[in-house]
Amino acid sequence: MATPGAVVQRRQLRTELKKARTKAGLTQLEVAARMDWSPSKLIRIEAGQVGISTNDLRALLHEYGINDQQRLDYFLELARASRKMPYREYRGLLSKPYMDLLSYEVAASIVRSFEPLVIPGLLQIEEYTRATSLAFAPHLTGDRLDRAVEARLQRQELLDSEHRPEFFFIIDEAAIHRWTGGPGVMKSQLLHLKEMATRPGISIQIVPFSVGAHVGLQGSFVLLEFNGEMDDILYLEKTSGDSVFSDDTEATSRYLETFWALEAQAPREDLPHLIDRAIDGMNGVPEARPSVEVSVEA
Template sequence: MSTPSPAVQRLRLRTELRRARNKLELTQRQVATKMEWHPSKLIRIEAGEVAVTVNDLKALLDEYGVTDRRKIESLLQLARGSRKMPFSEYRDVFSKEFLAFLALESSASVIRGFHFFVIPGLFQTEEYIRALAAGTSQSVTPERLDRLIEARLARQELLEGEEGPKLFLVLDESVIRRQVGGPKVMRAQMERLAELAAHPRITIQILPFSVGAHQGMLGPFTLFEFSEEGMPDSVYLENPRGESYASNEPEVTGKYLEAFWALEDRALRDDMSQTFRQVAAHIGEGSDDLAPAADREEGQDEAN
């Protein structure tokens, strides 16, 4: 049996610690006061933003009245195993919220996402990344951009081989209509999507403009499922202005899972590899790049 990733171990540990505190009906401030900690320390531990030392964990478990030796040793093992988080070497270019996202991404067995603005980072070509940075940031230095590209390409190792998570993505039509970097960059990006759409672990669908208003218009989101027993699903809500939110509360993750299924049901079910290649071939010829796909959607509705 393989050892769970550091991200999974930290998520399990923080879930257990919150459960123990809530069982005693204590607030974070009350516990921090008893431990003689600053409240932010416990908040950050429970949020998974920082690791907890073995000594601090022992003291915390004693405060919570956890006396079962097996339980204590299990939690101590989680603390030891969760200290080295994925992509922690990129703290200089990523926010703590996005590092938490990367930890979930690298540990999940199933990833579902809806994207409304740009091609998701996991699927971006290097040229697309550079064009996106040039068009959206006025202050990125060449050195910082190189670090961002290095990190993003490292993320994409997740897509290699037959092992790894299953990915189900729905892209709003605007994502592939917007010519980031111009026709040449977008053609290469569409060819990359065509390759990925043929991968046995990856399903990509397009939500056409013709569906009108939909739940995804509230913003992009990503859902994570884990193979480890007892691990709760998580959802990450993305705000392009930099504010992001993650939750593993069942009522929140359940709501977004239902929204994703609804978007899947309304999205195109074509051979997306062929669709992306057709889009690539017509980029620069006019504004109706997806017209053939949209026409097939209408015919498909009639058949159903």
């Protein structure tokens, strides 16, 4: 099971360092001059784009007037943890934004996810994951494909963790009618989805076709909350590979309202019926019938 990695610790460290600098009444330019750094170095550290060595951190904290050993140890531990990369063995197979998402999920208290096209990655069975991996990265073959699938399934260990977040998933009905991997795989996937919806701490809702056009059709997104330890984070995935994170309060609030609006359009009690209807539509269909597959990572 992965533990909160560098991306989470680095974000916490940057937040604490900015607070400490503000409390000391110093600007970034003033600190850079005192440390004999280029201003861009401090800017990158406070943006969480790079780590910071323990020696640099000690000197920086001295400039901020932080000499209490307990506070020093807290900052130093954040700095050390910020260099420990989870899923290191899968670098080169998984995009950096996706690896960052895995770290954020482990540290979150609540995860809200909306998907208009595919079943969310945390709820996928292995065959479905393999089919979407091939669709998203057709160049993956052999061992590289197996390792990519392994990484995505490893992510699901979080669902069985004692300290897992509370999960809320909303899926557009289109996702349960797309025969990803063929009708046989899709039937198994939908039965798995139905079972997962009965687990405590996991909410799954489906926005039915009868709703018509809705705000969620703009694209998938994930919202992560952290019990006040960090700002809420919004993850916007782009199939072109330029997925982005944002902790802008206005953006996270707007997407939270969007999620609540989608929840209101997707009654929980309708999920079994919608899944059964999708499975009935596949009955009698030859397994060899081709399917069109679209994939995203989250």
